[in-house]
Amino acid sequence: MLYEELGGSSFTVITVALDKSADDARPWIDAARPSHPSLIDTRHVLADLYHIVNVPTIVWIDERARIVRPNDVGFGTDTFKHITGLESAKPLAALRAWVRRETPAFTETEIRGLQRLPTRDDQQARAEFALGEWLARHGRAEAAARHFTRAGDLAPHDFTIRRGTMPLRGIDPMGPEFRRMLGEWTAAGHPYYRPLPDTRG
Amino acid sequence: MSADDVFILIDGAATSEVPARRIEELAGGGDRPVAVDHEERVACLGVAAATRSAALASLEASDFALPDLAGRLHTLSEQRGRKVLLVAWASW
Numbered sequence: 001m002l003y004e005e006l007g008g009s010s011f012t013v014i015t016v017a018l019d020k021s022a023d024d025a026r027p028w029i030d031a032a033r034p035s036h037p038s039l040i041d042t043r044h045v046l047a048d049l050y051h052i053v054n055v056p057t058i059v060w061i062d063e064r065a066r067i068v069r070p071n072d073v074g075f076g077t078d079t080f081k082h083i084t085g086l087e088s089a090k091p092l093a094a095l096r097a098w099v100r101r102e103t104p105a106f107t108e109t110e111i112r113g114l115q116r117l118p119t120r121d122d123q124q125a126r127a128e129f130a131l132g133e134w135l136a137r138h139g140r141a142e143a144a145a146r147h148f149t150r151a152g153d154l155a156p157h158d159f160t161i162r163r164g165t166m167p168l169r170g171i172d173p174m175g176p177e178f179r180r181m182l183g184e185w186t187a188a189g190h191p192y193y194r195p196l197p198d199t200r201g
Numbered sequence: 202m203s204a205d206d207v208f209i210l211i212d213g214a215a216t217s218e219v220p221a222r223r224i225e226e227l228a229g230g231g232d233r234p235v236a237v238d239h240e241e242r243v244a245c246l247g248v249a250a251a252t253r254s255a256a257l258a259s260l261e262a263s264d265f266a267l268p269d270l271a272g273r274l275h276t277l278s279e280q281r282g283r284k285v286l287l288v289a290w291a292s293w
Contacts, residue, residue, distance in 0.1 A: 037275040039267035049263040061285040068251035119252040127236040127247030
């Protein structure tokens with residue numbers, strides 16, 4: 001596994017599960033038995049801080065806590081290998097090279113050019129999500145659903161909201177409702193995953 | 202509903218009780234997003250797009266403190282001095 005190969009004093013992995021409860025994430029973490037921090041984020045704190053709109057999303061952060069590669073679709077630890085569909089070898093090779101200092105990361109200009117920044121609607125959607133999450137946690141499912149729906153309408157590209165709230169609404173996130181939503185989204189010409197352009201391999 | 206009706210206000214991890222008329226003031230007159238449920242009398246203040254965008258464009262990785270399965274909090278800042286691959290994933 002990646003962390004065992006590269007981890008140590010100069011590199012670590014931090015995984016963050018955007019799940020409704022620790023118990024939802026627990027089987028995957030127990031199966032992977034990672035020795036790096038494996039965290040649970042029921043309130044989507046990380047999604048808000050880093051404008052994460054789907055999973056898996058990776059960010060490279062350097063020794064000085066600077067973002068050196070912005071949000072990208074990423075597969076690379078056993079924790080989420082159940083999610084398939086995108087090639088992982090190339091981004092992993094790039095990551096290895098960065099950790100081993102064989103290649104520099106992106107320049108700051110390149111990073112800013114590749115970043116997507118949140119809009120007012122994105123942030124309104126996150127406030128609606130946070131309200132819905134609180135209401136759901138306090139047993140007010142019907143009220144929660146109103147705000148999850150509003151959040152999804154405001155940020156239809158945000159699948160941490162549209163798919164990620166399905167378990168809170170009693171909907172199977174792998175089931176027909178998800179497949180219908182995904183079908184409509186892709187039929188309208190939108191991508192479900194939004195990887196960085198292949199500028200550097 | 203009156204301006205004196207008391208709402209539960211969620212702001213990050215904190216909650217407080219405030220009269221309805223205070224909610225818009227606390228939102229900075231439209232700077233911060235605010236989501237309101239009038240029936241349940243609960244409101245939630247979010248973070249302004251401009252604030253988040255400025256933080257992201259600064260390229261300084263925002264710190265966070267989140268629990269592991271055992272409930273122990275971990276921060277990004279405790280990894281300073283190491284390169285970090287930050288991975289957001291989910292069981293869904």
